[in-house]
Amino acid sequence: MFDQKKIKKEFPIFSRKINGKPLVYLDNASTTQKPECVLDALTNYYSSHNANIHRGIHQLSEESTVAYEAARKRVARFIHARKSDEIIFTKNCTDAINLVAKGFASQIIGKGDEIIISAFEHHSNLVPWQELTKAKKAGLKVVPLAKDLTFDMNAYKRMLSTRTKMVCMTAQSNVLGTVLPIKKIVQEAHKVGAYVLVDGAQSVGHGKTNVQSLGCDFFAFSAHKMLGPTGVGVLYGRYDLLEKMVPVIFGGDMVTIVEQHSAQYQRPPYRFEAGTPNIADVIAFVAALDYLEKIGLDAIHAHEQKLTTYARTRFSEYSGVNIVAPPLEYSGGIVSFIVPSVHPHDVATVFNQEGVAIRSGLHCAEPLVRSLGVDALCRMSFYLYTTQEDIDRAVRALQKTRQIFCRAKT
Amino acid sequence: MDLYSEIILDHYRNPHHARLLQKPSVRVKEHNPLCGDTIELDLLIQNDHIENAGFKGTGCAISQASASMLMDMLIGKKVGSVKKLFSKQVIAMLGVPLSPARAKCALLPLVAAKHAILKLNLQ
Numbered sequence A: 001m002f003d004q005k006k007i008k009k010e011f012p013i014f015s016r017k018i019n020g021k022p023l024v025y026l027d028n029a030s031t032t033q034k035p036e037c038v039l040d041a042l043t044n045y046y047s048s049h050n051a052n053i054h055r056g057i058h059q060l061s062e063e064s065t066v067a068y069e070a071a072r073k074r075v076a077r078f079i080h081a082r083k084s085d086e087i088i089f090t091k092n093c094t095d096a097i098n099l100v101a102k103g104f105a106s107q108i109i110g111k112g113d114e115i116i117i118s119a120f121e122h123h124s125n126l127v128p129w130q131e132l133t134k135a136k137k138a139g140l141k142v143v144p145l146a147k148d149l150t151f152d153m154n155a156y157k158r159m160l161s162t163r164t165k166m167v168c169m170t171a172q173s174n175v176l177g178t179v180l181p182i183k184k185i186v187q188e189a190h191k192v193g194a195y196v197l198v199d200g201a202q203s204v205g206h207g208k209t210n211v212q213s214l215g216c217d218f219f220a221f222s223a224h225k226m227l228g229p230t231g232v233g234v235l236y237g238r239y240d241l242l243e244k245m246v247p248v249i250f251g252g253d254m255v256t257i258v259e260q261h262s263a264q265y266q267r268p269p270y271r272f273e274a275g276t277p278n279i280a281d282v283i284a285f286v287a288a289l290d291y292l293e294k295i296g297l298d299a300i301h302a303h304e305q306k307l308t309t310y311a312r313t314r315f316s317e318y319s320g321v322n323i324v325a326p327p328l329e330y331s332g333g334i335v336s337f338i339v340p341s342v343h344p345h346d347v348a349t350v351f352n353q354e355g356v357a358i359r360s361g362l363h364c365a366e367p368l369v370r371s372l373g374v375d376a377l378c379r380m381s382f383y384l385y386t387t388q389e390d391i392d393r394a395v396r397a398l399q400k401t402r403q404i405f406c407r408a409k410t
Numbered sequence B: 001m002d003l004y005s006e007i008i009l010d011h012y013r014n015p016h017h018a019r020l021l022q023k024p025s026v027r028v029k030e031h032n033p034l035c036g037d038t039i040e041l042d043l044l045i046q047n048d049h050i051e052n053a054g055f056k057g058t059g060c061a062i063s064q065a066s067a068s069m070l071m072d073m074l075i076g077k078k079v080g081s082v083k084k085l086f087s088k089q090v091i092a093m094l095g096v097p098l099s100p101a102r103a104k105c106a107l108l109p110l111v112a113a114k115h116a117i118l119k120l121n122l123q
């Protein structure tokens, strides 16, 4: 049963008031709120098991190690990796992408080669590729937006060639909500022998993910965008490719035999996790995954679709309010909009006065936002605890915004 | 107290000196990466005084009102007085409560003005 009212009660933050009004949180693409079970898992870990992993003989260290490695298995199961050794814990999605850029892509890219990304990319899946292609004198190609703000498959196909070594694409735009046809993107890339990294930050907690059926070579995401704690990212990589990837951070835990002047590295994934990892948050992440699967990812997906449809309908009742989005069937649970002659910061400020948290600005995707011909956008992004009443509250905030700003200019 | 006071909204709707000058003594451009706003600011200096000023840019109500009020405030002042103008005074001039993020919007025009004077001194 999908009961958001009950779900909401399981997130302590929703007892908070903002400016005297119950919090409506519509900034889930930035980060999500945490259910009680995740907070409990953190407390439980620190109060009953806390110890460093992979190094102690004592009981607490054993318990922590088992729980940490169980988390790796749990994540593997969640995204349908072949085995848990294909899961590397990083500090966030950005960190995971950088690891692929520095540890893997840098090995296979040379002068004149090319990397293809899309115009939808978050800075996290853009700047690492700018840096790498600059350093290697390689080319960075960008698949443009189609007119309807979807992915331009034909343009992409035309860009692919034997020079293409990597294709790095987001599964869902954090600005427009556009869902990209990842499976097809992967198939086309593999035809020319290119490897594919998927930035799953916006997709993975919002619907079922199967990295094997997607066929991608790497898949990166952040725990905090799917009810988990901050400070945990995941890189999935096909094991044979992880064996080719070189570590970029060196130190304890990632080594086997260490002599004074040289060292041997552990096998993947351990060689990519130097130093004490974020043990507590990785373990608490399991509670988030359990919670998401208990509710059901298909149910979450359907719920977000319903909310998106509703929000678009309600917001488009206001003349001039411009929804910047692809056709509904290509959209995830994100609605970006512009109120004419009101700056998005002012919109977000009035929404905040009404207790409604939305994002405004460039959304860490400056080239994309600029290409839409605007200086900034307002964005509402939904999740499993978002209700229709939340959107009604947003509509009221929109009315308020118009009252304040849209009196005729004198 | 309301952030969007009538005074702020008046300046936002009808900003003063919201145009660039024909022959400025100095022109600068400032950018706020948080909101993506950009402001261009011109000063015309004569006999060590700010004879005229103007700005161009898109931005939120707070940054636009701040720019508009700052132009009014600067015109006629001695060049040296800009150095002694601080964020506190600009925020007081706006007269509304500002969160730290919104204070950045409010202060962009001041940053531009200070930058302009610096550039002028280097010319």
Ligand SMILES: Cc1ncc(COP(=O)(O)O)c(C=O)c1O
Pocket (backbone or CB within 6 Å): A029, A030, A092, A093, A094, A095, A122, A124, A125, A170, A172, A173, A174, A199, A201, A202, A222, A364
């Ligand atoms: C599409 C996309 N990729 C990557 C990221 C980066 O995630 P993190 O900041 O957790 O590394 C985000 C976060 O906003 C995102 O939306």
